[in-house]
Amino acid sequence: MTHAHIAARQAPVRRLLLALSAAVIAVFALSALPATAAHAAEEPCDGAYKLSGNVKFNNEPLEGVKIHAEGNGQKCDATTDAAGQWVIMVAEKGEYKVTLNQDSLPEGVIVADGQDTVSAEFGLTKTKAVNFFLGEGKRVTQDLGSQVLQRVWNGLSFGLLLALAAIGVSLIFGTTGLSNFAHAEMITFGALMSLTFGKILGLNLGVAILLALVLSAAFGWGLDAGLWKPLRKRGVGVVQLMIVSIGLSLALRYTFQFFYGGETLQLPGATDPNAVTIGPILTSWVAIVSMAVSVVMLLATAFFLLRTRIGKATRAVSDNPALASASGIDVDRVIRIVWVISGLLAGLAGILWAYFRPGASWDMGFQILLMVFAAVTLGGLGTAFGALVGSLIVGLFTELSTLVLPSDMKYVGALLILIVMLLVRPQGILGRKERIG
Amino acid sequence: MDWVSIFNSGLQQLISPVTAAYAIAALGLAVHFGYTGLLNFGQAGFMLLGAYGYAIPAIMWNAPVVVSVLCGVGLSVVFALLLGIPTLRLRADYLAIVTIAAAEILRLIVTSTSMQDITGSANGLPSFQGPLLAMNPFPDGRYGFGPFVFDNREWFYLTIGWTVVALLALVNWLLMRSPWGRVLKGIREDEDAVRSLGKNVYAYKMQSLILGGVYGTLAGMLFVLPYAVVPSRFVTSLTFFTWAILLLGGAATIFGPILGSIIFWVVLAFFSTFMANASESGLLPFMSTVQAAQTSFILVGVVIMLLVIFRPQGILGNKKEMSFVK
Numbered sequence: 231m232t233h234a235h236i237a238a239r240q241a242p243v244r245r246l247l248l249a250l251s252a253a254v255i256a257v258f259a260l261s262a263l264p265a266t267a268a269h270a271a272e273e274p275c276d277g278a279y280k281l282s283g284n285v286k287f288n289n290e291p292l293e294g295v296k297i298h299a300e301g302n303g304q305k306c307d308a309t310t311d312a313a314g315q316w317v318i319m320v321a322e323k324g325e326y327k328v329t330l331n332q333d334s335l336p337e338g339v340i341v342a343d344g345q346d347t348v349s350a351e352f353g354l355t356k357t358k359a360v361n362f363f364l365g366e367g368k369r370v371t372q373d374l375g376s377q378v379l380q381r382v383w384n385g386l387s388f389g390l391l392l393a394l395a396a397i398g399v400s401l402i403f404g405t406t407g408l409s410n411f412a413h414a415e416m417i418t419f420g421a422l423m424s425l426t427f428g429k430i431l432g433l434n435l436g437v438a439i440l441l442a443l444v445l446s447a448a449f450g451w452g453l454d455a456g457l458w459k460p461l462r463k464r465g466v467g468v469v470q471l472m473i474v475s476i477g478l479s480l481a482l483r484y485t486f487q488f489f490y491g492g493e494t495l496q497l498p499g500a501t502d503p504n505a506v507t508i509g510p511i512l513t514s515w516v517a518i519v520s521m522a523v524s525v526v527m528l529l530a531t532a533f534f535l536l537r538t539r540i541g542k543a544t545r546a547v548s549d550n551p552a553l554a555s556a557s558g559i560d561v562d563r564v565i566r567i568v569w570v571i572s573g574l575l576a577g578l579a580g581i582l583w584a585y586f587r588p589g590a591s592w593d594m595g596f597q598i599l600l601m602v603f604a605a606v607t608l609g610g611l612g613t614a615f616g617a618l619v620g621s622l623i624v625g626l627f628t629e630l631s632t633l634v635l636p637s638d639m640k641y642v643g644a645l646l647i648l649i650v651m652l653l654v655r656p657q658g659i660l661g662r663k664e665r666i667g
Numbered sequence: 668m669d670w671v672s673i674f675n676s677g678l679q680q681l682i683s684p685v686t687a688a689y690a691i692a693a694l695g696l697a698v699h700f701g702y703t704g705l706l707n708f709g710q711a712g713f714m715l716l717g718a719y720g721y722a723i724p725a726i727m728w729n730a731p732v733v734v735s736v737l738c739g740v741g742l743s744v745v746f747a748l749l750l751g752i753p754t755l756r757l758r759a760d761y762l763a764i765v766t767i768a769a770a771e772i773l774r775l776i777v778t779s780t781s782m783q784d785i786t787g788s789a790n791g792l793p794s795f796q797g798p799l800l801a802m803n804p805f806p807d808g809r810y811g812f813g814p815f816v817f818d819n820r821e822w823f824y825l826t827i828g829w830t831v832v833a834l835l836a837l838v839n840w841l842l843m844r845s846p847w848g849r850v851l852k853g854i855r856e857d858e859d860a861v862r863s864l865g866k867n868v869y870a871y872k873m874q875s876l877i878l879g880g881v882y883g884t885l886a887g888m889l890f891v892l893p894y895a896v897v898p899s900r901f902v903t904s905l906t907f908f909t910w911a912i913l914l915l916g917g918a919a920t921i922f923g924p925i926l927g928s929i930i931f932w933v934v935l936a937f938f939s940t941f942m943a944n945a946s947e948s949g950l951l952p953f954m955s956t957v958q959a960a961q962t963s964f965i966l967v968g969v970v971i972m973l974l975v976i977f978r979p980q981g982i983l984g985n986k987k988e989m990s991f992v993k
Contacts, residue, residue: 481968
């Protein structure tokens with residue numbers, strides 16, 4: 231390598247360091263701000279407006295639970311009485327943040343979903359009731375080792391379901407060059423169909439899931455037959471196809487919202503308290519079954535790709551469509567099969583995701599689409615096994631990052647490794663260099 | 668059916684500050700995609716940095732408007748560098764995935780409850796407009812003509828918004844006919860050919876990414892001015908709507924983004940009020956009023972698909988200019 235080369239290679243590194251240090255300084259400056267700068271002088275806790283609530287667990291009032299309300303320059307505390315009641319008087323109408331101190335709850339009781347802070351806004355009246363939803367459960371009082379094990383277990387569970395969706399994205403990308411944003415809706419479709427059959431129509435859960443999977447595969451078939459194949463025949467470029475998939479994603483997502491509404495609905499058995507403990511790991515039968523299903527499906531996909539004729543043809547098309555076509559492979563048929571398999575796997579991923587979150591909603595697929603893309607890019611775009619490796623890494627990283635990051639930022643870590651990965655090994659873990667240029 | 672209110676709600680969008688904000692964001696995307704061929708799907712991230720970068724100094728230190736604006740612009744330049752360094756050497760779709768991921772990272776960070784004291788978490792930051800409103804030249808009260816009756820604040824916001832739109836369209840016009848702009852177009856058509864002429868393609872792409880990002884940042888400031896800074900406004904759909912606007916008007920044109928934004932919002936407002944009205948008066952017995960309003964978003968998705976397939980150059984574009992989209 232000549233001098234000029236080295237200089238050219240070093241310049242971006244230096245620029246990167248500059249940019250990074252600037253970002254660090256900016257973050258530092260922000261965090262150094264006094265936390266109370268936005269608040270006015272504090273006022274006493276009385277006034278004409280009443281925040282109140284009733285803390286109960288299994289219809290038993292809880293005494294001595296500490297409540298803290300903050301907002302409009304006021305900070306007030308209260309403790310529940312023997313009837314579980316608490317009252318805080320405030321001077322101004324407006325919005326308040328009400329926090330329930332979890333340490334003051336009895337052993338074995340927690341606030342559901344970590345929602346220990348809720349915001350309360352006065353409506354037309356002078357009173358506002360604030361309620362917390364309590365549930366049975368353990369707060370994180372485990373030692374670090376078992377915490378790590380627990381997160382690894384959750385991470386594997388999440389990673390395996392991501393892998394089901396990611397392999398589809400990767401196969402479609404490999405065979406057609408399309409970065410399919412509408413994959414999110416294929417995921418949602420599976421969950422919503424099992425919701426329709428299992429809950430709304432009240433069929434047996436097994437039958438409902440089977441029907442949902444058949445329909446998901448048919449959905450994949452229909453997308454290729456109705457949209458993507460005609461576009462391939464027109465010779466529409468891959469960037470255009472990608473934008474078409476974004477439009478399709480929007481249209482499908484709001485169509486789902488149109489029919490199913492904006493709320494989250496539970497699949498049958500998703501919230502059953504069927505806790506199982508394996509050593510220090512707290513889990514449920516649903517989680518164990520879904521991990522087993524993922525592993526079986528992934529093995530079946532691997533067998534298909536490595537051992538069957540059509541699977542080998544798929545990999546050939548992925549490598550070089552022109553050459554595959556010249557050697558007598560029916561490229562369109564292979565692509566059709568890839569869409570059917572992707573639809574099936576995405577639908578299954580959606581059902582498992584609905585149990586993992588838990589809940590099925592119109593935008594649930596879109597919530598993990600970026601995780602799926604991160605997994606695919608991390609493993610190497612267009613490589614099926616790379617997608618599996620990438621998914622497991624993203625799943626583990628997402629869950630393990632909650633050891634250091636606040637839990638509402640757990641996806642940030644997974645998306646950050648995507649960017650770091652592109653810096654050091656842009657072709658991904660199992661990818662080949664010629665795909666990236 | 669209340670036809671007057673249906674037409675008025677459509678016409679108001681014609682000059683609303685939000686239409687101006689989307690036009691500016693789309694002008695930025697035109698620099699990225701239309702002239703350089705960069706697939707930036709993180710415009711919502713740039714807009715978010717503009718909104719928070721503007722609001723935080725204004726709230727915390729009552730900073731003058733210039734300082735707030737510079738803060739937002741500075742943040743977005745850093746953001747563009749961070750995005751560009753790993754991805755601009757790679758194939759186009761890597762930038763797409765990284766930008767969309769980075770925009771989501773930013774949104775998740777500002778929404779996090781651990782950022783409560785700085786960003787206000789999910790509730791966002793209200794009333795940051797103080798320093799700007801102190802300069803409002805419009806007299807108090809509501810006035811106007813026809814459907815365009817606004818209060819003095821809104822008149823102020825929309826005047827600023829459309830002035831910025833006009834300025835940036837002028838900047839785009841001047842830049843894209845300069846030698847610098849011709850290099851960008853060259854990169855769009857054939858990167859290797861431009862490299863063989865001795866141009867530093869990477870540096871040009873980076874400059875384009877920064878410039879369009881700064882447009883996005885300014886758009887973000889105008890976008891939140893009439894309301895509060897709320898993180899849920901900066902979801903990926905914001906980016907997709909901006910893309911729809913760009914493709915509608917014409918990606919490689921000066922006036923395309925502006926025309927696209929106007930048509931998009933006028934038609935969308937007209938359509939959703941029409942559907943809501945029709946549903947209320949019982950013309951659509953099979954859907955509720957909420958459902959009727961949601962149909963407009965389905966329409967947006969379908970319009971994006973149809974445009975890209977049948978008229979990729981948009982309303983004002985020239986098909987030859989879009990031959991780079993392969």
